Amino acid sequence: MPHIVVEYTANLRPEAALGTLLPKINAYLIAQRTDSGPIFPLGGIRSRAVALDDWCIASGDDAEAAFVHVSVKVGAGRDEATSKRVFDGLFELLKAHFAASYARRGFALSMETATFGEAGTWKHNNLHARISAAAAAAAAAAASVSATAATTAISAPDSAAAPPIFAAAVRAAHPV
Amino acid sequence: MPHIVVEYTANLRPEAALGTLLPKINAYLIAQRTDSGPIFPLGGIRSRAVALDDWCIASGDDAEAAFVHVSVKVGAGRDEATSKRVFDGLFELLKAHFAASYARRGFALSMETATFGEAGTWKHNNLHARISAAAAAAAAAAASVSATAATTAISAPDSAAAPPIFAAAVRAAHPV
Amino acid sequence: MPHIVVEYTANLRPEAALGTLLPKINAYLIAQRTDSGPIFPLGGIRSRAVALDDWCIASGDDAEAAFVHVSVKVGAGRDEATSKRVFDGLFELLKAHFAASYARRGFALSMETATFGEAGTWKHNNLHARISAAAAAAAAAAASVSATAATTAISAPDSAAAPPIFAAAVRAAHPV
Numbered sequence: 001m002p003h004i005v006v007e008y009t010a011n012l013r014p015e016a017a018l019g020t021l022l023p024k025i026n027a028y029l030i031a032q033r034t035d036s037g038p039i040f041p042l043g044g045i046r047s048r049a050v051a052l053d054d055w056c057i058a059s060g061d062d063a064e065a066a067f068v069h070v071s072v073k074v075g076a077g078r079d080e081a082t083s084k085r086v087f088d089g090l091f092e093l094l095k096a097h098f099a100a101s102y103a104r105r106g107f108a109l110s111m112e113t114a115t116f117g118e119a120g121t122w123k124h125n126n127l128h129a130r131i132s133a134a135a136a137a138a139a140a141a142a143a144s145v146s147a148t149a150a151t152t153a154i155s156a157p158d159s160a161a162a163p164p165i166f167a168a169a170v171r172a173a174h175p176v
Numbered sequence: 177m178p179h180i181v182v183e184y185t186a187n188l189r190p191e192a193a194l195g196t197l198l199p200k201i202n203a204y205l206i207a208q209r210t211d212s213g214p215i216f217p218l219g220g221i222r223s224r225a226v227a228l229d230d231w232c233i234a235s236g237d238d239a240e241a242a243f244v245h246v247s248v249k250v251g252a253g254r255d256e257a258t259s260k261r262v263f264d265g266l267f268e269l270l271k272a273h274f275a276a277s278y279a280r281r282g283f284a285l286s287m288e289t290a291t292f293g294e295a296g297t298w299k300h301n302n303l304h305a306r307i308s309a310a311a312a313a314a315a316a317a318a319a320s321v322s323a324t325a326a327t328t329a330i331s332a333p334d335s336a337a338a339p340p341i342f343a344a345a346v347r348a349a350h351p352v
Numbered sequence: 353m354p355h356i357v358v359e360y361t362a363n364l365r366p367e368a369a370l371g372t373l374l375p376k377i378n379a380y381l382i383a384q385r386t387d388s389g390p391i392f393p394l395g396g397i398r399s400r401a402v403a404l405d406d407w408c409i410a411s412g413d414d415a416e417a418a419f420v421h422v423s424v425k426v427g428a429g430r431d432e433a434t435s436k437r438v439f440d441g442l443f444e445l446l447k448a449h450f451a452a453s454y455a456r457r458g459f460a461l462s463m464e465t466a467t468f469g470e471a472g473t474w475k476h477n478n479l480h481a482r483i484s485a486a487a488a489a490a491a492a493a494a495a496s497v498s499a500t501a502a503t504t505a506i507s508a509p510d511s512a513a514a515p516p517i518f519a520a521a522v523r524a525a526h527p528v
Contacts, residue, residue, distance in 0.1 A: 001462075003421065007224070022408035030411060042410045046419050046460065048359070049406040054225040056198035058218045058303060059206060065303060067222050069179065073464075084296070091298040108222065108301040110177075112249075112292055116464055120436070122443040125460040127410060127417060183400070230401040232374035234394045234479060235382060241479060243398050245355065260472070267474040284398065284477040286353075288425075288468055 001075040001116060002029065002040055004047035009055050009066045016068075016101050022047045028093050032086050039078065039086060043127030057108070065106030070094060072113045075121070087113055177251040177292060178205065178216055180223035184244045185231050192244075192277050198223045204269050208262050215254065215262060219303030233284070241282030246270060248289045251297070263289055353427040353468060354381065354392055356399035360420045361407050368420075368453050374399045380445050384438050391430065391438060395479030409460070417458030422446060424465045427473070439465055 004025055008018060025047050032039040057065040072087065091111050101107055180201055184194060201223050208215040233241040248263065267287050277283055356377055360370060377399050384391040409417040424439065443463050453459055 003462075009224075018406070022406065023412045026408050026410065026412060043460070045410050046421070047408045048361075048404045050404070051406075052224045052226070054194070054198065054227075056202045056223045058202065058221050058307065060199045060202060062306075069222070087296055087298070091300070095300050102300070102302060106303050106306050108219070108303050109299070110179075110301070111298040113296040120439060120465040122439070122463040123461070124443070124447050124454070125462070126454060127458050127460050130414075130458050131410065185400075228400045228402070230370070230374065230403075232378050232399045234378065234397050234483065236375045236378060238482075245398070263472060263474070267476070271476050278476070278478060282479050282482050284395070284479050285475070286355075286477070287474040289472040 001044045001073065003073045005071045006047065006049040006068065007052055008049065008068045010051045010053050011064070012066045012101060013051065016098060018049055021097055022049055024093065024097065025090070028090060034082060039082065041128065043125060043131045062106050066101065067108040068098060070111040072111065073116050076115050177220045177249065179249045181247045182223065182225040182244065183228055184225065185242045186227045186229050187240070188242045188277060189227065192274060194225055197273055198225055200269065200273065201266070204266060210258060215258065217304065219301060219307045238282050242277065243284040244274060246287040248287065249292050250289070252291050353396045353425065355425045357423045358399065358401040358420065359404055360401065361418045362403045362405050363416070364418050364453060365403065368450060370401055373449055374401055376445065376449065377442070380442060386434060391434065393480065395477060395483045414458050418453065419460040420450060422463040424463065425468050426465070428467050
């Protein structure tokens with residue numbers, strides 16, 4: 001979690017640079033934090049884009065009209081203010097991504113959010129452990145560089161290891 | 177809003193005339209009215225059909241069996257009796273559309289409806305403004321025709337402009 | 353009902369033997385019973401698999417990472433303990449099916465369940481009647497075999513006819 005689905009009418013291809021959208025969405029979600037750390041566990045973020053080959057907008061008269069509909073599902077447990085801030089920001093990202101298309105043609109962009117788990121969720125995910133292992137390896141490498149560096153600069157910060165350690169920490173906070 | 181998704185098993189193609197279904201669904205929804213005007217804003221109606229290439233029905237023994245599942249999502253705010261009438265009518269339309277397939281083979285048609293906004297909805301849609309602009313242009317053209325016609329027939333009605341003006345009105349009533 | 357949707361990243365093909373998954377899921381659901389008979393009506397079980405061609409997992413760094421997300425929707429009316437047992441078993445089946453992929457690569461398997469009918473469900477399904485007719489034919493054939501067999505073995509059981517009769521019975525209990 002979270003899961004993101006981007007449905008788009010196929011007439012937006014290639015104009016809307018859809019290949020760059022999912023990494024951009026994920027990077028945005030990864031960057032979202034509260035004082036206690038990242039909001040979403042890195043290994044739980046999964047986005048997909050689905051092209052629609054058969055659609056009809058309004059009366060169907062405007063063949064150039066297009067739409068994008070984004071569904072976001074997150075696990076329960078985030079407070080409402082945080083969720084709203086995160087989702088508002090995500091929608092701004094989407095508006096910016098599609099601004100040129102929006103300016104040029106009939107265009108409807110919509111986003112809905114929902115919470116998983118109404119009637120149950122099951123998970124089996126080795127990405128957290130893999131990200132953790134990668135983080136540990138990076139931390140070990142950084143510590144080794146630090147130790148070496150310490151011979152010339154005692155105060156060299158360990159900051160290179162921080163992001164992966166953060167990723168491990170948030171995993172504990174939001175088990176997925 | 178509303179959003180309609182028609183999932184269908186690919187073995188219904190081409191027999192089920194799926195190319196004609198979405199415009200038919202949209203036309204039905206556009207035509208739904210209460211005393212205060214159209215129920216759905218014209219620029220908010222978006223339908224799509226998704227072919228399923230990989231499916232299994234029951235035990236999988238009957239390769240000719242087929243199914244169609246339709247999901248309808250609408251914004252909150254319509255009363256229950258109106259919604260039921262609209263959805264019952266939509267399901268009758270679907271039954272009629274697939275009647276020949278239903279008569280000929282194993283066939284399961286199902287429809288579910290849900291309300292958007294449980295956990296939030298965001299919208300950015302220029303279709304309303306475009307439809308409005310088209311309506312204004314049509315109204316202006318009709319008024320100009322009217323004005324010309326008025327030289328010979330003072331009471332010539334302005335009715336040509338009514339449908340697009342209605343569309344603009346419902347937009348105000350149901351902002352999307 | 354139930355409806356099952358298996359979304360999977362296309363990089364799991366062909367390693368994950370997806371062609372065998374849906375029949376396996378359906379067979380599992382068909383086999384689920386309580387003391388009063390099958391839990392799901394045979395003619396209501398519909399599964400589909402949808403390949404995702406465009407996805408992004410976490411930061412997108414690991415191109416070999418994969419995910420599978422399974423959505424299960426059932427009609428209301430089963431008790432919670434039964435549902436949990438059935439869904440737990442289904443998730444075990446999924447874990448077993450994807451075990452080799454899980455062992456080999458970054459892999460996230462998730463399943464969510466929901467109940468149909470929050471805002472309405474419509475159904476039109478001839479599969480029940482067809483399955484019933486097939487069951488009746490099978491029962492008649494079995495009875496005829498039985499009757500013949502009875503000339504040599506009076507106590508020959510009618511068990512060959514039992515599964516389809518069960519299917520007819522559950523249809524009455526859970527009209528779909």
